Amino acid sequence: xxxxxxxVQQISKKFRRGELYNTLRDLVPALSGKLFGNRSHAELExxxxxxxxxxxxxxxxxxxxxxxxxxxxxxxxxxxxxTGIMRPTKGSIRVxxxxxxxxxxxxxxxxxxxxRENIYLNGAILGMTRAEIRRRFDxxxxxxxxxxxxxxxxxxYSSGMxxxxxxxxxxxxxxxxxxxxxxxxxxxxxxxxxxxERMHSVIRNGATVVFVSxxxxxxxxxxxxxxxxxxGRIQVIGPTEEVIGAYYNRxxxxxxxxxxxxxxxxxxxxxxxxxxxxxxESGGKxxxxxxxxxxxxxxxxxxxxxxxxxxxxxxxxTCTQRLGAGAITLDADQTxxxxxxxxxxxxxxxxxxxxxxxxxxxxxxxxxWLSAATFFVTGAPExxxxxxxxxKLNECRVxxxxxxxxQDTPIALAVPH
Amino acid sequence: xxxxIKELVERRDLLYIMTWREITVKYKQSVMGMxxxxxxxxxxxxxxxxxxxxxxxxxxxxxxxxxxxxVAVKAAPWAFFVAxxxxxxxxxxxxxxxxxxxYLPRLVFPLAAVFSQFFDFLIAAAVxxxxxxxxxxxxxxxxxxxxxxLATLVLLTAALAIMFSxxxxxxxxVKYLVEVLLTxxxxxxxxxxxxxxxxxxxxVLLANPVSPLLEAMSSTIVHHxxxxxxxxxxxxxxxxxxxIVAIHLFxxxxxxxAECI
Numbered sequence: 001x002x003x004x005x006x007x008v009q010q011i012s013k014k015f016r017r018g019e020l021y022n023t024l025r026d027l028v029p030a031l032s033g034k035l036f037g038n039r040s041h042a043e044l045e046x047x048x049x050x051x052x053x054x055x056x057x058x059x060x061x062x063x064x065x066x067x068x069x070x071x072x073x074x075x076x077x078x079x080x081x082x083t084g085i086m087r088p089t090k091g092s093i094r095v096x097x098x099x100x101x102x103x104x105x106x107x108x109x110x111x112x113x114x115x116r117e118n119i120y121l122n123g124a125i126l127g128m129t130r131a132e133i134r135r136r137f138d139x140x141x142x143x144x145x146x147x148x149x150x151x152x153x154x155x156x157y158s159s160g161m162x163x164x165x166x167x168x169x170x171x172x173x174x175x176x177x178x179x180x181x182x183x184x185x186x187x188x189x190x191x192x193x194x195x196x197e198r199m200h201s202v203i204r205n206g207a208t209v210v211f212v213s214x215x216x217x218x219x220x221x222x223x224x225x226x227x228x229x230x231x232g233r234i235q236v237i238g239p240t241e242e243v244i245g246a247y248y249n250r251x252x253x254x255x256x257x258x259x260x261x262x263x264x265x266x267x268x269x270x271x272x273x274x275x276x277x278x279x280x281e282s283g284g285k286x287x288x289x290x291x292x293x294x295x296x297x298x299x300x301x302x303x304x305x306x307x308x309x310x311x312x313x314x315x316x317x318t319c320t321q322r323l324g325a326g327a328i329t330l331d332a333d334q335t336x337x338x339x340x341x342x343x344x345x346x347x348x349x350x351x352x353x354x355x356x357x358x359x360x361x362x363x364x365x366x367x368x369w370l371s372a373a374t375f376f377v378t379g380a381p382e383x384x385x386x387x388x389x390x391x392k393l394n395e396c397r398v399x400x401x402x403x404x405x406x407q408d409t410p411i412a413l414a415v416p417h
Numbered sequence: 418x419x420x421x422i423k424e425l426v427e428r429r430d431l432l433y434i435m436t437w438r439e440i441t442v443k444y445k446q447s448v449m450g451m452x453x454x455x456x457x458x459x460x461x462x463x464x465x466x467x468x469x470x471x472x473x474x475x476x477x478x479x480x481x482x483x484x485x486x487x488v489a490v491k492a493a494p495w496a497f498f499v500a501x502x503x504x505x506x507x508x509x510x511x512x513x514x515x516x517x518x519x520y521l522p523r524l525v526f527p528l529a530a531v532f533s534q535f536f537d538f539l540i541a542a543a544v545x546x547x548x549x550x551x552x553x554x555x556x557x558x559x560x561x562x563x564x565x566x567l568a569t570l571v572l573l574t575a576a577l578a579i580m581f582s583x584x585x586x587x588x589x590x591v592k593y594l595v596e597v598l599l600t601x602x603x604x605x606x607x608x609x610x611x612x613x614x615x616x617x618x619x620x621v622l623l624a625n626p627v628s629p630l631l632e633a634m635s636s637t638i639v640h641h642x643x644x645x646x647x648x649x650x651x652x653x654x655x656x657x658x659x660x661i662v663a664i665h666l667f668x669x670x671x672x673x674x675a676e677c678i
Binding site for chain 1 (some may be wrong): 427430431433434435438440442445446514515517518519520521588640672676
């Protein structure tokens with residue numbers, strides 16, 4: 001295990017609910033209360049709250065590792081323990097080399113100082129020496145795109161500019177282990193792309209990255225291995241695709257459903273020839289399999305599959321009826337299984353699958369399952385948007401001929417001499 | 418302890434920049450600018466003159482020049498001590514953002530507070546020097562003591578600032594306690610008077626580790642005599658042991674800072 005750069009063993013972190021004694025005035029009565037034993041041990045135990053419980057994982061040099069979990073799962077606590085802001089109640093953390101975090105990248109800024117001064121301040125806070133900052137100063141300013149405002153106090157900055165400057169400084173610290181937490185939601189689209197490119201190049205240059213995010217597509221894209229955290233415990237740890245699959249299936253069962261419906265969708269899976277997957281390359285083929293089970297006899301059914309994008313906007317739907325299958329009938333205790341074959345003409349993004357069981361004629365649903373599965377599409381760098389129309393460039397030529405006749409524009413006339 | 422110092426040496430640029438931040442921020446958007454550094458010692462000197470004048474009236478002697486110079490020499494270090502402790506005590510709490518969000522050796526907060534006040538002290542000291550030259554206090558070999566005395570004073574101040582900053586992080590009313598102590602401390606410290614005035618009670622006053630340092634300033638600069646070696650060593654040893662205890666305690670408590678602040 002010479003290659004292990006980060007080793008986390010059995011860490012647990014306990015917090016106390018409620019208020020601590022924040023003044024001496026509160027402490028004195030509380031201590032006397034303790035002395036005379038009028039507070040039971042059980043009550044103190046009840047106030048304890050474990051934010052993390054027996055979490056262990058290791059990250060190898062040059063690896064990108066993801067941490068996924070809902071709100072309050074303990075992700076931020078892990079990062080705080082890794083950076084050393086807090087110490088675990090139990091367990092140990094071993095890091096080889098400099099660890100640096102792209103977390104709270106503007107926390108070190110001082111409102112009254114200018115952008116230039118803040119670059120030095122924040123750089124030093126994040127662990128650079130003055131000489132290093134001086135060397136990278138131009139690169140930092142250039143990355144942030146704030147050349148004109150570098151001598152303006154940051155209190156006059158917009159919140160986007162503030163965050164961009166913070167990220168730019170943080171992105172130029174070269175750590176052995178980089179911790180990233182949701183910073184990629186900073187700035188506009190172009191800046192986000194820049195940040196992502198930077199992250200990729202950091203990883204390519206052999207840095208180790210621990211990435212905490214809700215942006216599962218990015219995690220799927222960057223990290224080979226991940227762990228899913230729930231209520232402070234590790235649910236799944238392993239290849240990112242499995243972990244993301246587990247994340248999406250978490251809390252889906254049992255699904256709320258109408259008790260008077262005795263036919264229901266039991267499984268929705270997205271897969272390729274090999275088996276279930278969450279990440280696909282644009283342009284290939286993929287399959288969606290839907291299974292339904294009937295408790296009593298149902299006639300005249302059709303299965304609808306719909307794909308929506310991350311904003312729940314419908315991208316595409318199809319159904320057995322339109323594909324030529326007739327009305328489906330299920331007898332009591334029979335199971336239906338349909339597999340749709342689809343072309344991946346989608347641009348890169350996150351997509352969800354909705355499945356419906358409709359009445360053949362009226363199109364009223366027997367059962368529906370929204371966001372039953374989620375998958376990511378990568379590739380298709382030429383396309384932006386939701387779909388790819390498989391563009392080809394047939395002509396792109398510069399003509400030698402002289403300037404074509406352009407009608408004189410009044411704007412040109414309006415320029416005074 | 419050794420590890421703490423090693424970490425600080427490694428991050429000396431951070432300490433430098435944090436000190437620079439405190440100084441810059443203080444003088445940005447202020448009307449008086451550097452005059453602030455001189456104001457506090459000047460007020461203390463004025464107060465000292467009033468006290469000296471009252472002493473002179475009571476004892477029936479007229480006020481001597483060295484009364485004035487000795488008060489001036491002690492006022493500037495005292496102003497530094499008071500301001501550093503005050504500023505240092507709140508240094509962790511006022512940087513809550515950094516304490517809870519980013520890891521850095523937190524000793525830099527109280528230390529930067531003390532060093533930035535030392536910058537102010539240097540300005541005030543320059544003014545006092547001009548004054549001393551103007552009234553013709555003169556030079557002597559004894560002046561070589563001054564750097565050592567000042568270094569001890571800075572370390573003593575740093576030790577106290579480190580302890581109070583950690584204490585006020587856990588208990589906010591420590592700040593008020595420190596305020597009260599600082600307000601009355603001038604009565605128990607020989608700034609306006611000499612401890613010799615109290616005769617056999619003088620050691621009680623000198624037990625305050627700041628007192629021997631101030632007296633040493635006055636005796637080396639104004640009277641051109643070497644300081645009381647016994648009392649100076651007392652202050653020095655006190656400072657060193659307090660510093661060790663302070664850093665040790667601070668590091669013990671460090672892991673709880675982020676969650677208790």
